Amino acid sequence: MSPVRSDITEAGVAILTIANPPVNALGAAVRGGLLEQLTQAQANPAVTAIVIAAEGKVFVAGADISEFGKPITPPSLPDVLTAIERSPKPVVAAINGMALGGGLELALACHARIVPPGAKLGLPEIKLGIIPGAGGTQRLPRLIGAAPAFAMMASGEPVTADKALANGLADEVVDSDLLAAASAHALRLAEAGAWRLSGTAEGKVDEADRAAFEIAAADAIKKAPRMPNVKALALSVRTGLDKGLTEGLATERAAFLNLVKDPTSKALRHLFFAEREAARVPGIGKEVKARPVGKAAVIGAGTMGGGIAMCFAQAGIPVTIIEVKEEALAAGLARIRANYETSVKRGSLSQAAMDRHLGFVTGAVGMEAAADADIIVEAAFEDMGVKAEIFGALDRIAKPGAILATNTSYLDVNAIADTTSRPQDVVGLHFFSPANVMRLLEIVRGAKTAPDVLVTSLDLARKIGKLPVVVGVCYGFVGNRILAKRSQAAERILLAGALPHEVDAAVTDFGFRMGPFAMLDLAGLDIGWRSRKVTGVKAPVGDGLCEQGYFGQKTGRGFYRYPDGARKGERDPDTEALITRLSEERGIVRRSFSNEEIIARLMYPMVNEGAKILEEGIAARSSDIDVVWVNGYNWPNFTGGPMHWAEGVGLSRIVEALETFAAETGDESLQPAPLLRRLAEGSGSFADKDAA
Ligand code: 3HC
Numbered sequence: 001m002s003p004v005r006s007d008i009t010e011a012g013v014a015i016l017t018i019a020n021p022p023v024n025a026l027g028a029a030v031r032g033g034l035l036e037q038l039t040q041a042q043a044n045p046a047v048t049a050i051v052i053a054a055e056g057k058v059f060v061a062g063a064d065i066s067e068f069g070k071p072i073t074p075p076s077l078p079d080v081l082t083a084i085e086r087s088p089k090p091v092v093a094a095i096n097g098m099a100l101g102g103g104l105e106l107a108l109a110c111h112a113r114i115v116p117p118g119a120k121l122g123l124p125e126i127k128l129g130i131i132p133g134a135g136g137t138q139r140l141p142r143l144i145g146a147a148p149a150f151a152m153m154a155s156g157e158p159v160t161a162d163k164a165l166a167n168g169l170a171d172e173v174v175d176s177d178l179l180a181a182a183s184a185h186a187l188r189l190a191e192a193g194a195w196r197l198s199g200t201a202e203g204k205v206d207e208a209d210r211a212a213f214e215i216a217a218a219d220a221i222k223k224a225p226r227m228p229n230v231k232a233l234a235l236s237v238r239t240g241l242d243k244g245l246t247e248g249l250a251t252e253r254a255a256f257l258n259l260v261k262d263p264t265s266k267a268l269r270h271l272f273f274a275e276r277e278a279a280r281v282p283g284i285g286k287e288v289k290a291r292p293v294g295k296a297a298v299i300g301a302g303t304m305g306g307g308i309a310m311c312f313a314q315a316g317i318p319v320t321i322i323e324v325k326e327e328a329l330a331a332g333l334a335r336i337r338a339n340y341e342t343s344v345k346r347g348s349l350s351q352a353a354m355d356r357h358l359g360f361v362t363g364a365v366g367m368e369a370a371a372d373a374d375i376i377v378e379a380a381f382e383d384m385g386v387k388a389e390i391f392g393a394l395d396r397i398a399k400p401g402a403i404l405a406t407n408t409s410y411l412d413v414n415a416i417a418d419t420t421s422r423p424q425d426v427v428g429l430h431f432f433s434p435a436n437v438m439r440l441l442e443i444v445r446g447a448k449t450a451p452d453v454l455v456t457s458l459d460l461a462r463k464i465g466k467l468p469v470v471v472g473v474c475y476g477f478v479g480n481r482i483l484a485k486r487s488q489a490a491e492r493i494l495l496a497g498a499l500p501h502e503v504d505a506a507v508t509d510f511g512f513r514m515g516p517f518a519m520l521d522l523a524g525l526d527i528g529w530r531s532r533k534v535t536g537v538k539a540p541v542g543d544g545l546c547e548q549g550y551f552g553q554k555t556g557r558g559f560y561r562y563p564d565g566a567r568k569g570e571r572d573p574d575t576e577a578l579i580t581r582l583s584e585e586r587g588i589v590r591r592s593f594s595n596e597e598i599i600a601r602l603m604y605p606m607v608n609e610g611a612k613i614l615e616e617g618i619a620a621r622s623s624d625i626d627v628v629w630v631n632g633y634n635w636p637n638f639t640g641g642p643m644h645w646a647e648g649v650g651l652s653r654i655v656e657a658l659e660t661f662a663a664e665t666g667d668e669s670l671q672p673a674p675l676l677r678r679l680a681e682g683s684g685s686f687a688d689k690d691a692a
Contacts, residue, residue, distance in 0.1 A: 062101025301332020
């Protein structure tokens, strides 16, 4: 059955309705259906005007991204849109919800756009490493001006109905009977016998707008040197302005088709689907229903506990923060208020929203206050004894069926679960700091965690705006376990001859916002030092710095020095002397390292650990590891995450290098994981393994 149907109203309006759930993406069948129905409506003497509408909550979410990179089945989207624009009968878009990417381009090719108050209109292609490829870079500037259009396309952020009405993108905002309003609008256009084509040259572009566009384009290109699509976007808009619609469209389409093949776009599309895939837990189907969560409690009012409580409050879930002492509770509540006040001052939050959020937060001393919570998240000190005591108490206090979650970053969730008589209700919810800002949430599935506890956790994650990834129990789970490998490699390369600023420069050049040493200085070196004392792991440089009282930024000294409270570190001769001395003591002849070698030595062991994590079933897919590292550890998204990146590098090259690293250092943990070896030897890729 065609995903596009046509109904003709008594007044002579053909309503073409797209029904391609879940988001009405413009796949081949929709494009074909639209063109066919349009042609029929145009030929039908009973039809005076045409409305394009859609079923469901989303109007059209764009081109079908899963078709990218495959041969295009005609008709192409540009061809369908040209047929709409040139229609001898007016065509009006009835945009029932979101119109994104090709969805908005479809609406732009229509002769008017009618939207309800909640509609969102945007061209998010930039976020997928491409540019609008069906006329967006041409029709939008002509409709709303080049500078506003460029701003929308370069940010990828949608605009609201009000904004769209104000800038001319929407013709009417109607809050009831969208189809009737769109039909009436279409009939009025037909009666007038004239309608504006958004693709015609008459438009809003004047000299001032043109100048503003050029400034914005130069700025955007400068800010995103790694994104070839930003340059292509500016060029497409400019070509349309200088040489007219036909050349503009041709330039846009050629750039679009090229960018689709570019590794950057492939990486970003990989992450788009990976993020959605991560929410699926193999073996747990739709029949498993979530438990209701109406009330939450958080144990611990520290920075982490406060951040987690803010997540609940912002989602409108009443939350009680629990502390042992009144003073700690008051300090925690004051910190939450202060965080919101800062956002209000910055203008990113309204006073009303702050009041609303705070209205959902209460504080209490004593664990009894958790008795009526549906979910309790423990965010106390990272110590097994402390956790055991808390979970023992919660076991007595919490109501039957309540989910008992721990925010531990490293500890054994199974051991924590076994301190209770209800291990099936225990799960790890590993938030990242600051918890109210960072999107990633590792959901740690214990050996006995019940399926409906996992489903509830996934459901809750979405409600509080998090990106969940389900992981298994091991030291550090997926994210921190891989981080430990990078830290180890970073220490090792210092002793071998590199200096902190050289390592950090290689890593930021690779695309991270911060290098590992700047990061450690920011977080505080004492954290790792304390945990190494427990685990027995050695980090000679880190330990040496801590023994001197250099704990990073907070003490003004660390891998770098921070004179007068500076936030950006500068090279520290004392630290560098310490590093050199430690190398000498070990008889290491220091040598220099190229950026490429630094990246190989830091990142290949991470990929190797990722492969071990996959083999052990700690992560269900390699793409889950990518999602964790891109969203929790700032791995550059344009490379697709460590595992996707590794395939681009070549798995056999990585295996070979790891063998060398293992031989040089005598560290057997650097030997390639069996899975990595198998794949490198030609038995497929991480992506194939995921698909299987
Ligand atoms: N193509 C193919 N599949 C898509 C899709 C698209 N454009 N948009 C969403 N989907 C799929 C998702 O993969 C998901 O599939 P799954 O259920 O199998 O995992 C399903 O639709 C539902 O999507 P979400 O889970 O994301 O649903 P939400 O309700 O959370 O979000 C949305 C809806 C805001 C529309 C979000 O899906 C979204 O942002 N989609 C992408 C929008 C986009 O980038 N459009 C531009 C595409 S490129 C383009 O149009 C090129 C053109 O210029 C030629």
